[in-house]
Amino acid sequence: MITSEVVLQAQDITKSFDGNTVLTSIDMNIHPGLTLITGPSGSGKTTMLNVLAGIEKPDNGIVSEGGLDVYSMSKDEISEWRAQNGYCFQNPSLLGGLTIMENVIYPAQLSGVPLENDHVEELFESLEINKFRSSSLLGLSGGQKQRVALARALVTKPRMIFADEPTAALDTESKLEIQELIKKASLNVGAAVVMVTHDLVPNNYADFSYRLVDGKNVTEKEIL
Amino acid sequence: MLLYITQKAILLYIMNINRSQNDFNQAKIGAASAGIGIAGAIVAEKLGIIDTQFIPNSPVEPRIVDGMVFVNEAIRYVSPSVMLGTIAAGAMNKFNTSMENRAATSLSKIDYSGLDDLNGEKESGRVKTFGRKWIPKGIGVAALTVCVAGTASGVENEISNGPLRPIEAMIDGVVQDDEKDIAIVLQSEKTTFMDDSFITISQLETVQTEANAQDLTMVPFGKYLPTIEGRSGILVSLPDGIYESASGDTVESGCINPTAIVDSTSGVSTGNELDINNITFEVADVTEDGAQMNRDFAITAQSYVDDCITDGEDVVFGAILSGEDTTPIQQMEFTNAEVISEDAFMDNNREFWRKNGTPILLQMIGYVGLLSGIAVANERMSAFKRNTRELGALSAQGVKNKMFKKIELKRAMRDTNIAALMAMPAMPVVAGVFNAAEFGLKVGVGLREVAVGYSVALGGKVLGNARAASKTLKNLDVSKAVRGS
Numbered sequence: 227m228i229t230s231e232v233v234l235q236a237q238d239i240t241k242s243f244d245g246n247t248v249l250t251s252i253d254m255n256i257h258p259g260l261t262l263i264t265g266p267s268g269s270g271k272t273t274m275l276n277v278l279a280g281i282e283k284p285d286n287g288i289v290s291e292g293g294l295d296v297y298s299m300s301k302d303e304i305s306e307w308r309a310q311n312g313y314c315f316q317n318p319s320l321l322g323g324l325t326i327m328e329n330v331i332y333p334a335q336l337s338g339v340p341l342e343n344d345h346v347e348e349l350f351e352s353l354e355i356n357k358f359r360s361s362s363l364l365g366l367s368g369g370q371k372q373r374v375a376l377a378r379a380l381v382t383k384p385r386m387i388f389a390d391e392p393t394a395a396l397d398t399e400s401k402l403e404i405q406e407l408i409k410k411a412s413l414n415v416g417a418a419v420v421m422v423t424h425d426l427v428p429n430n431y432a433d434f435s436y437r438l439v440d441g442k443n444v445t446e447k448e449i450l
Numbered sequence: 451m452l453l454y455i456t457q458k459a460i461l462l463y464i465m466n467i468n469r470s471q472n473d474f475n476q477a478k479i480g481a482a483s484a485g486i487g488i489a490g491a492i493v494a495e496k497l498g499i500i501d502t503q504f505i506p507n508s509p510v511e512p513r514i515v516d517g518m519v520f521v522n523e524a525i526r527y528v529s530p531s532v533m534l535g536t537i538a539a540g541a542m543n544k545f546n547t548s549m550e551n552r553a554a555t556s557l558s559k560i561d562y563s564g565l566d567d568l569n570g571e572k573e574s575g576r577v578k579t580f581g582r583k584w585i586p587k588g589i590g591v592a593a594l595t596v597c598v599a600g601t602a603s604g605v606e607n608e609i610s611n612g613p614l615r616p617i618e619a620m621i622d623g624v625v626q627d628d629e630k631d632i633a634i635v636l637q638s639e640k641t642t643f644m645d646d647s648f649i650t651i652s653q654l655e656t657v658q659t660e661a662n663a664q665d666l667t668m669v670p671f672g673k674y675l676p677t678i679e680g681r682s683g684i685l686v687s688l689p690d691g692i693y694e695s696a697s698g699d700t701v702e703s704g705c706i707n708p709t710a711i712v713d714s715t716s717g718v719s720t721g722n723e724l725d726i727n728n729i730t731f732e733v734a735d736v737t738e739d740g741a742q743m744n745r746d747f748a749i750t751a752q753s754y755v756d757d758c759i760t761d762g763e764d765v766v767f768g769a770i771l772s773g774e775d776t777t778p779i780q781q782m783e784f785t786n787a788e789v790i791s792e793d794a795f796m797d798n799n800r801e802f803w804r805k806n807g808t809p810i811l812l813q814m815i816g817y818v819g820l821l822s823g824i825a826v827a828n829e830r831m832s833a834f835k836r837n838t839r840e841l842g843a844l845s846a847q848g849v850k851n852k853m854f855k856k857i858e859l860k861r862a863m864r865d866t867n868i869a870a871l872m873a874m875p876a877m878p879v880v881a882g883v884f885n886a887a888e889f890g891l892k893v894g895v896g897l898r899e900v901a902v903g904y905s906v907a908l909g910g911k912v913l914g915n916a917r918a919a920s921k922t923l924k925n926l927d928v929s930k931a932v933r934g935s
Contacts (some may be wrong), residue, residue, distance in 0.1 A: 258793060276929040276932075281845075281928040281932070302850055305848045305849070305850045313932075315843060315846075316933075317839065318562055319932065321563065322561075323562065324557075324560065332553040333844055334847070335549040335552070337847060342547070361749055378847075412665075
């Protein structure tokens with residue numbers, strides 16, 4: 227029985243695409259710390275993450291933070307809610323025409339989220355991307371780009387970070403590096419992390435984990 | 451012909467037989483389409499239906515013409531404010547140092563293009579898929595719009611105002627002091643230079659009496675539309691004495707050694723011979739900027755006109771009154787004659803020509819703006835499609851749709867500024883081609899024309915960008931976009 231504080235709650239989530247049910251009555255509680263969502267391909271992990279992240283409205287069910295139903299908000303309110311969270315995608319979707327610093331800070335600035343200079347500097351130092359800050363993305367390795375994406379997710383000091391297989395396209399060494407950075411950096415900013423992954427993770431890497439099979443939540447586990 | 455086309459199509463078929471299946475199909479379709487198209491046109495020609503107009507002889511609706519003249523005038527007056535205001539807004543934007551504004555400004559300078567994967571690929575595969583290099587760039591479309599719409603406005607201005615040049619040349623030839631107030635005696639106050647006006651000598655005498663009472667000078671003049679060097683021309687006649695002092699010629703009666711002052715557009719010099727209605731005139735002097743489009747312009751003595759051109763009718767077109775103040779005589783009533791101010795006469799003439807040229811050219815400007823908007827919307831739509839993943843990522847991070855629209859508005863303004871800079875050197879060249887192609891045409895391009903082109907392009911870009919943004923963002927599936935599907 228998991229007794230920790232719940233920062234985000236999903237209840238009875240059902241989602242279908244073109245008549246194909248991807249998620250069936252999923253319940254999921256997100257606690258402070260790092261939560262993994264695992265499962266075989268096609269089990270609905272990414273869809274569930276997107277539902278939690280406020281970017282995929284479920285057909286049925288509620289996603290709530292502090293009792294407030296995320297999907298009952300207006301379009302602008304939901305955008306503001308998203309802006310308080312961080313996102314890491316499998317493909318970092320950085321903008322080629324911007325410098326690394328601009329890629330990190332612009333999404334937050336466009337969303338109207340105030341940034342703290344000290345925090346930005348610390349983030350660039352801790353993620354070891356400071357020396358590239360004024361450079362373009364060209365020539366960066368996959369791992370370096372994912373660091374930039376991680377900085378972008380963390381720059382607002384988010385309450386939650388949603389990461390969708392952020393290490394899937396990386397080599398083994400980079401995978402481990404990024405996994406560690408996600409954990410370390412999110413702990414630093416005090417964000418709850420929800421991460422979908424196919425990859426093997428080190429023992430005791432996550433605090434909680436959910437395993438989905440065929441769109442159904444089969445296990446919830448607190449890793450002690 | 452049909453047989454020939456069929457043979458050509460078969461030849462193309464055979465020639466392409468060894469190519470790849472795709473090329474072969476393309477060639478076959480192309481040849482067959484061309485054959486059908488040409489054969490269809492020939493049949494339509496034979497049946498006499500090709501020139502059948504769908505809406506023949508549409509009546510002219512004066513209110514529409516008036517409306518177009520008004521709209522054109524409004525565009526020409528408002529556009530400089532739009533252009534300078536937009537440029538000022540762009541400059542002032544630099545003083546808005548809010549983080550949000552700086553980020554939006556930066557994004558408006560680039561597309562939302564990302565990198566396709568994590569391997570440092572310079573251009574994404576999606577760019578290649580959507581073939582960006584074949585899509586007309588928004589700036590290019592806007593530059594073309596500035597050039598075409600701006601030059602069209604210059605042509606409109608020339609067609610409306612060019613015909614005033616002979617009148618100005620005539621008045622300048624008669625009135626020595628520019629500060630004098632000028633009025634014109636005509637048969638009616640609505641008379642233009644293209645109408646007939648018959649002021650009899652007895653009417654002139656009545657007006658002269660009144661003019662003397664007001665200490666005004668009166669110079670009667672005739673206006674004729676003969677052929678000059680075989681082309682349509684305007685010939686103005688002045689009293690012999692005035693003509694003599696202007697030309698230095700001594701007028702002889704009986705059409706002996708007639709002379710004329712001729713505009714330089716005719717390409718003649720003093721002393722040359724000139725053909726007016728098959729009578730040889732000697733060029734006594736040359737004026738500048740007196741001709742309108744497609745018409746030579748000359749001034750001669752009334753006696754030469756009476757003896758060489760006409761049968762000596764005892765009427766003139768009108769008379770020019772000049773002095774300190776013509777207002778009192780303008781308020782007098784004459785039998786079968788009106789006295790109107792020079793400005794009113796000019797306005798009548800301008801209005802006449804505007805109603806001929808403005809509707810056509812305004813429609814041209816409007817269509818260019820519309821096409822520009824459509825082209826720009828398609829270009830932006832394509833850019834949004836290419837970069838759906840990056841847009842989705844930004845949206846997932848809380849960037850609101852209205853911020854994307856703000857970025858697109860900034861992009862429209864910036865692109866139009868660049869487009870105007872690109873178009874400005876081209877506009878005088880295009881105007882020059884018009885002028886070279888049409889005798890006497892003096893299309894000019896100035897700040898107002900650039901402003902009209904700029905405003906039309908800006909309108910097209912703002913509407914195009916806004917439409918692309920709202921249509922794409924409305925249907926943007928953020929979840930799908932960030933997954934890259």
